[in-house]
Amino acid sequence: MRRLVIVGDTLLDRDVDGDVSRIAPDAPAPVLDERTVHERPGGAGLAALLAAGDGHRVALITALSSDAAGARLSELLTAAGVELYPLPLPGATPEKVRLRANGQVLLRLDRGGDPEPPGEAPPAALDVLRDVDAILVSDYGRGVARHPALRAALERATAPVVWDPHPRGPAPVADCRLVTPNLAEVCAFAGDAGDGSTLTTAQRAGHVLRQRWRTAAVAVTCGPGGAVLCHSGPTPLVVPAPYVAEGDTCGAGDRFAVTAALALAEGALLSEAVQRAVSAATAHIGHDSKDKNDHRATIDEVRARNGVVVATGGCFDLLHTGHLATLRAARQLGDCLVVCLNSDTSVRDLKGPDRPLNNQHDRARLLSALDCVDAVVVFDEPTPEAVLSWLRPDIWVKGGDYADGGPELPESALVERWGGQTVIVPYLDGRSTTRTIAAARGGRR
Incomplete structure (x- = not known):
């Protein structure tokens, strides 16, 4: 369990959800009938909440007002196990109120006005920065990251520092391990017009800021495009998102920065930290918009438009051109193709203790990458009757060779029960996983 200190501005986020069924009689505006209100820490408070939710020890150095919103933030954070080191904040605690109907934001109301500099940092807040595994500065442009005493303590820190900057905030302190602006921010900071491709722009502006800020690396987050890591070498590392996620992007940047900081705390390389951060941020947003493991949604969608659902099965231990020919032929018979994949246990029962060579997760990923495959479902039984x-x-x-006078397919009678049909498609002669394995082991030349 790592100890992470987060430094930054905390806000109170409030989501007001309800229903809209009419327009106001006195103005052309929808009327929201309030149903539920959900409050949570935002800004650096959200980053602390995410890290604590991962099971780590988290300390948060932030600024809180002595008002009801500040008290509510303190309550929410301490209840999540976050150690609080508050600086006094003049004025009101900043709040963001989202009015939503059916998951859609109708209006956002910001409270708190122009920020005022926080008061003096207590000695305990400075001491906690000395003996930690990693530090994350989560700047939301309201003054905590500008605090002179905190900046001096951050410059003396020996733990890796990750800095998530804000357009209204200050430059990071020198010698940060990683700075994590998004594409729009990196262009604004560098004075870059953003012409050219995302990669070209991120690389160009990222290197400008890395040198200006004297930081080890800049990871430019590019939304669905993943991230571009600009480090000391001339060639950037491009880390694509594992899939295109559908969902609310709120908090994805915090998730990225928290994951990167915790990875560096464990001794990960910068490249490894950014890869983990991209995956975590993508998962935070939501599910894969083309998730081929969501077989039920795929089938329901096809059947809703009276389409034809096609299925095939197998071990697919070493994917080869014979498999590809079968899968492509199967897909042409209908409107979606579901592959029933033997699990690792099932393959061992069928093929012996030395199989499979590739685990079911890897086999499913390879199949999902094929454009002719719409969904993959893994089953544990020796035969696919249950999943069918x-x-x-x-x-x-x-x-296979069932077409040449072989025995009747064992699944035929089962498929006929619901009016389905069993068919055979040709496969390429001489292509098989067994032969491929034998050739690789020197069994034949």
């Missing part, structure tokens, strides 16, 4: 019973495909496809 609830998939109920319109067409069940087998590839």
Whole structure:
């Protein structure tokens, strides 16, 4: 369990959810009937909440007002196990209120006005920066990152410092391990017009800021494009998002920065830290918009438009051109193709203790990457009868030598129960996983 100190501005986020069924009689505006109110820490407070939720020891150095919103933030953070080191904040605690209906934001109301500099940092807040595994500065442009005593303590810190900057905030202190602006921010900081491709712009502006800020590396986050890591070498590291996520992007930047800081605390390389951060931020946003493990959604969508569901199955231990020929032929028979994949346990039962060579997760990922495959479902049984019973495909496809007078396919009678049909498609002669393994082991030349 690592200890992470987060330094930055904390806000109170309040989501007011309700229903809209009418327009106000006195103005052309929707009327929101309030149903629920959800409050949570925002800004650096959200970063602290995310890190604490991962099971780490988290200390938060922030500024809080002595008002009701400040008290509520203190309550929420301490309840999550976050150690609070508050600086006095003149004026009101900043709040962001989102009015939402059916998940859509209708209006955002900001409270708190122009920020005032926080008061004196207590000695305990400065002491906590001395003996930690990593430090994250989560700047939201309201003054904490400008605090002279905190900046001096950050410059003396021996732990890796990750700095998540803000357009209204100060430059990072020198010798940060990683700075994490998004693409728009890096262009604004560098005075870059942003012409050219995302990669070209991120690389150009990122290197300008790395030198200006005297930081080890700048990771430019590019939304669905992942991140571009600009370090001491001339060639940037591009880390694509593992998939295109659908969902609320609120907090994705905090998730990225927290994950990168914790990875560096564990001794990860910068490249490893950014890879973990991209994956975590993508997962934070939501599910894969083309998630091929969501077989039920795929089937329901096809059936809703009276389409034809096709399924096939196998171990697919070493994907080869014979498999590809079968899968492409199967996909042409309908409107979606679901691959029923034997689990690792199932493959061992069928093929012996030395198989599979690739685990079920890797095999499913390779199949999902094919454009002819719409969904993948893993099953544990020796045969696919159980999974077929609830998939109920319109067409069940087998590839092989059954067409040459072989025995009747064992699944045929089952598929016929719901009016489905079993068919055979040809496969390429001489291509098989067993032969490929034998060739690799020197069994044949």
